[in-house]
Amino acid sequence: MDLDAYVAEHRAEWLRLEHLLSRRRLTGSESDELIALYQRAATHLSAVQSRAPDPALVGRLSRLVARARSTVTGTSAPSWLTFARFFTVGFPVAVYRAWPWWCGVATAFSAVSFGLIFWFGTQPELASQLAPQSAIKQYVEQDFADYYSENPAQDFAAQVWTNNAMIAALCLFSGILIFPVLYVLVANAITIGEVGGLMVAYGKADIFFGLITPHGLLELTAVFVAAGAGLRIGWSWIAPGPGRTRAQAVAEAARAAVLIALGLVVVLAISGVIEAFVTPSGLPTAARITIGVTAFAGFLAYVFVLGRRAARAGETGDLALAERGDLAPAV
Template identity: 30%
Template sequence: MNLKQYVKQHREDWKELEQLVSLLHKNKRNFAAKDIQQFHRLYQKSAQHLSYCQTYFPKEDVTFYLNGLVSKAHNLLYKDQVSSFKQIRYFFTTKFIGLLAEQWKFVFIAMILFTLGAVGSFFSVLQDPLHLYSILPAEIAYAVDPEQLGVGHDSIDSSLMSASIMTNNIQVAFLAFAGGITFGLLTAYVLVYNGIIVGALAALFWHYDMTYEFWAYIVPHGMIELVAIFIAGGAGLLMGYKLFVPGPYSRIYQLKEQAKRSVQLLLGTIPLFVIAGVIEGFITPAAISLEAKYFVAILTVVGLLLYMVIGTILFQKEARVTRDS
């Protein structure tokens, strides 16, 4: 049986289970016994369907859809209602990492687009420093002065700067995410454009023989910041791809389903932007050695790797529990 036939044969059961899940969430006490029985029957059938799809259609949207539906039904059947704190902890320790594991290819593509912009502008300005004024916005091109790097940081209001940076970065991430509705074209533009800015500035400091100093002021916050932007960009590219290639589903359905997943990816980046903003506001301008700034960058990378590893272990553990139940 092909995918289209399988979905057509069972989608009414899935739709009914989804409605029962929604009703049970809203009003548990007034749920009739016959509804509970029907809920349990549909849950068991959908769990079997999920197992079948994981075997024969492992990378199709229907498998991800069923995994989410069965997980929701399982939680209602076998778990007590958890507190908001536990839900938040579950999202950031397990759910978010699971979404990343499923959509890592789009995050990787986002990184490639950013890198292409950065490499292109770097070699352009390296060839002729005057290209800087045609590549960068005027307010950046005329304001940057490598010889003034680190000067005047003592007078900076770190709290205000940190809040401003966080707001700006989240806006960039949201724009990259929302660009998915343009079939990913705006998302690609945002990623390439931000890469161009970084690449052009890196080339300018190269001309002044200040590459070491430049990256010391970029990498402490930049490692986390770029990862967050790549994730947000990947969320936008995912939505754009599903709109461009909807498969057996309508584009409206894909927009609805992929928007949910993409929004979750975007929400998962907010703590990363908060951490990056705090580092950029308080540590980057601090009167500490360049080596100390690089050490902070190393700590952020180690922290990110540990977060990903631990989250992956928790996600795989939950997947096994769901599959065996």
């Protein structure tokens, strides 16, 4: 390659590209010209690098192509701004838009759990059939309360967070099949109902509710949100709605579920800290419950204030149009 001849042939194009890049506003035809010149400059850079890699010319063209690429593709928002937007818009609006699902899950779960608590609690002879009398006595008088303090608080917090995160993840990502989510919910509702019924039947209702309420309100709400979002994915396959294919409906619900999953990592971490440090603490029961109720109410306020505001502004919690990929026309 005759480098001098190559520069002489294309120098005018590079200068024109530099001129367009220096302007703050372009007309439609000038924008098209800029894109075309950017593509040519990128080709020129590749040719120079492979045939006559002059350092000065490669450096000049590299800077020119980088500036043009930034102008054509746009710049990304700073990471801190993306992070802040996720927690002020993306996560709360995704949870808010799914509220009929997770509120429905919470209602059904509570009905089963409290129904079993009442059933076993008012029939001690039925509760005694769940396990030998000695084992039940050991559990209600010592093991239930000891569970929250038998391990170091930081280790217990990590264990609780991991367990709850796995349950939430199972509810979210098996939602397309629906039945695994229902199985997890029913199994946990029965467990809470049986344990609570035993504690009530043997006169330990104050210990049961005093220990489970501080962390349970926020923890179970996070599980309800995960289950609701998961079931929403499954239902979008069954009934995608007008104007959407099943694949489009599932993709939209799944993208929202991923946002919810990321946000629930923080919510479950908070509930894990409460369970490890507040539930077994020496604080009065009223104080521990107040902390739990405050965290629960704060989460609901966060979702329904920020989420509703974002929804009214037209936010959906979904990716931007340019990030969703292209869709083939469908009837």
